[in-house]
Amino acid sequence: MTHDTVSLDGYDRRLLAALQDDGALTNQALAEIVHLSASQCSRRRQRLEQAGLIRGYRADLDAAKLGLTITVYVNVMLDTHSPENADRFQRLVARLPEVQEAHALTGDMDYLLKIVVADLPALSELINGELLPHPSVSTVKSSIVLSTLKADQRLPIPE
C-alpha cells in the first residue's frame, strides 16, 4: 500500500477539476471539456477512482432550502487532555449529525466544530443540551456565520 501522491498529467488534472465542478458529467461531456476521447476519459476516470484520488461522488444539497438557516463555528476546550477524554469527545461529535466537521487545531482552542442547524433554538439545544453537559467538554465559544463570501469546497489541483 502506498499513501504517496500519484503522478498526474495535464489531462488528469483537468479531469479532476471538471469532476469536482460537476460529478455527473458523462464521459462524452468530459471528452469535450478536456479534449480527449470519451473512451480515454472512461479509462482515466476509473484509474483515478481506483487510485483513491476520487473518493466518491456526493450530491450537493442546498442547506437553506432544507430549512437549515444557521451555520456556526464552535470552539471547544476539553476538560482534560487525556486520551480517554479526546476519545469520548470524538464519539460525541461522531454521534451528532449537526456537526459537519471537527478538527483539532494549533493555538489556544482545542477543537473547532462546524455546525449546521435549523434555527437558534436548535443551536441552543445542541450547545446547552449536548456539548456543554458532556463530561469531556470544559468550555465552548460559538461564532455564528453572518454571511458567506465563498463556499466552494473545491480543492486546488496542484501544478
Added chain:
Amino acid sequence: MTHDTVSLDGYDRRLLAALQDDGALTNQALAEIVHLSASQCSRRRQRLEQAGLIRGYRADLDAAKLGLTITVYVNVMLDTHSPENADRFQRLVARLPEVQEAHALTGDMDYLLKIVVADLPALSELINGELLPHPSVSTVKSSIVLSTLKADQRLPIPE
C-alpha cells in the same frame, strides 16, 4: 421565485440522504434503498434537482493524495469596515483557489477562511504574499489543523 423551504415526504428525505452519501447511485440502486421503483426515483430526483434542493453533484477528491497536506483556518480582521473594503476582500478570496470557504462571523474576528495548501512554504507564501499585503486586510491569525475527527460535509436532513 420562492426561496422558501420545499415540502418533502419520507421518500424524498431518504433519497436526499442516500444521494448525499453517494451521488453516483443509479436509480435502480436508489430504488432498493428507499423501497420505490426506479422510475419513481428518477422522477423524484428530477423534481429535487429542479427545485434546487440538489444543487449538483461533485467528485470528492482526496486532498492528501493530491499532495495537499495542510489545512488551516485563518481569522482575518479588515482594516476598515467600509463596504468598499469588504468588497475588495471578497474579490481577493474569490481569486485565491486555496481558499475553500470564507465566512463573516459574529464575535471579535471579522472573517474566517478555510485554506488548503501543499505545505508550510505554500502557506507562508499565501499569508505573507497575498493576504497580509492586501490593502483591505489588517491582521490575520492562523490555526493549523492537527487532526480531523470528522469531515463528512453532510447536512442533517431535517424532520
Added chain:
DNA sequence: AGTGAAAAACAATGGCG
C-alpha cells in the same frame, strides 16, 4: 400515489491504427 416494460442514451471493452 405508485408500477412495469419499451425505447433511447450512455458506459465500458476490445481491436486497430
Added chain:
DNA sequence: CGCCATTGTTTTTCACT
C-alpha cells in the same frame, strides 16, 4: 491516444393501475 463497434446498464418515457 483516437476511432469504431459491441455489449450490457441505466435513464427516461409511456401505458396502466
